[in-house]
Amino acid sequence: MKRSKALKVETMFNNFKLTFFLQPLHGLPETLSDTANANWPWQQDINWFLALAEFKRLTQQPTLHFFLLEVWSEHTRCLALPLCSTKDGRYWSSLTDVYSPSFNIISSTTLIIANPWQCLLHALTQLQPNWVYCQLSPLRQEQIQQLTKLNGCLRTHVFEHSENWLANCSSNQEYWHKRPGQLKNTIKRKRAKLLSSGSRIEIHSQLTDELMLKYWQVYQQSWKQPETDRYFINWLANYSAANGMLRLGLLFIDEQPVACQLWLVHHSKAAIYKLAQDQAFDNLSPGTVLMADMVNYVIDIDKVTSIDFLTGNDNYKAMWMDFNFKLYGAELFNINSLTGRWLWSKQWLKTTLKTIARQMHHLIFRARHDN
Structure with missing residues (x-):
């Protein structure tokens, strides 16, 4: 997989003529960007991800490669997803860290795509057909619901990641x-x-x-x-x-x-x-x-009008905040790949055995309680 040039594919998706790009994400962040005023920087601003990628290069994972997976319609970028990958392009993850309170698609309203996750993962498959596994986090419940509805060659395993406390005022x-x-x-x-x-x-x-x-x-x-x-x-x-x-x-x-x-x-x-x-x-x-x-x-x-304590379920946060909700992670397996199918089977077996163990424990507890 060449790292010096972006990968590009032009295709039709849901009756839209789209161009998919896999752009290497490198360079130092600027003070401002075209999305700086859209939302929190960890949700929309490319500069956030440039800084995070630079931090990872300096410290934790110098062997990872960093990309912006993009979906373009004519001359407009309508979707983007910052990702990390191993050198061989088989294992992927969201470009997130302990510094990341959330993760989401960078999007514009120029082109409305019914399921943007499906579109982006289709783009990844077109650009990097040998990928086998992708982990995304932290995600909200509604994002998980969208990911678990994906069809085709994908299988999804969901796990709890953290919690988020907030207050309205x-x-x-x-x-x-x-x-x-x-x-x-x-x-x-x-x-x-x-x-x-x-x-x-x-x-x-x-x-x-x-x-x-x-x-x-x-x-x-x-x-x-x-x-x-x-x-x-x-x-x-x-x-x-x-x-x-x-x-x-x-x-x-x-x-x-x-x-x-x-x-x-x-x-x-x-x-x-x-x-x-x-x-x-x-x-x-x-x-x-x-x-x-x-x-x-x-x-x-x-x-x-609102205060967000971001991720973490420390006990003291409940005194300062009004309510909380869970954050999740999602593991995506490409079952078109033999390795992806094996990894999914392994995860499915592990989850099934845990479910059986919990059910057995519940039945034993009830039997002892009834006696």
Whole structure:
């Protein structure tokens, strides 16, 4: 499989004359792109995927190759899917990482295709007929429903990936009315202790090198796993500041930063992206107090109507948010390939045995309970 040139196929699909491309995804991201204002960057902006691919090259998977699978109608790109592949082009996955809260098709409304997933996977098969396996995540329930309806040479296995917590808010009064008394009392007590310790809070929408140094200073002293490389977070902070999305909160005690939070604000929504707190100050809960101020800020100043805690089902999120839903992953097997058919059979057998084991356990439990 040649990597220096894009692969191209022209074909008919559902009575549309389309062109399929498999474009190598390389190069450094720009500040803005043609989709920068469409949605969250991890959903629509090519720059996000360029930065993520560069991060993976620098750190985790230098042997992977990165592509943009595209569907064009005449001179307009109507669908695109950022993907990774092994060198031989047989194994594929969504271009996602721990930094990715969701994954979806990059689309325009120029051409309405009834099942865009079917179209894109058909494109992959036309361009790379030897592919055997593709994993996509994180996905919402409605995306999974679309993928499980795919026909032809595909078989799909669904697994649970993570969870997503959110809150709706028309005002600060409404938001805090829904929060449990335990949380509000904790914030009140800890705020008083922090004030007596000489604390202050700053929330920035512009970025400087000094602010990023303070962010990393807190991060290094926190419970967080060390970043394998700072490239991606530094890129995201600069990108979001340039696009007016950055809200960087810092809590200081005697001029020492002890808690930091990187939020993004876009189209009346706020996303809580990164949190860190100096472990030496855990007894004062500076992160909790900082989050309360960040909530007040984005509702009062930015006029957001929803707050998204993104992926992860940490217990504390339930106190801050209203509801959650599951995120999934999907494994796709190309059964036209002997290897794909074998992998699917292996997965089917594994799933079947697990189902039988659960049913047997349930029957044994009921029998013991009835006796």
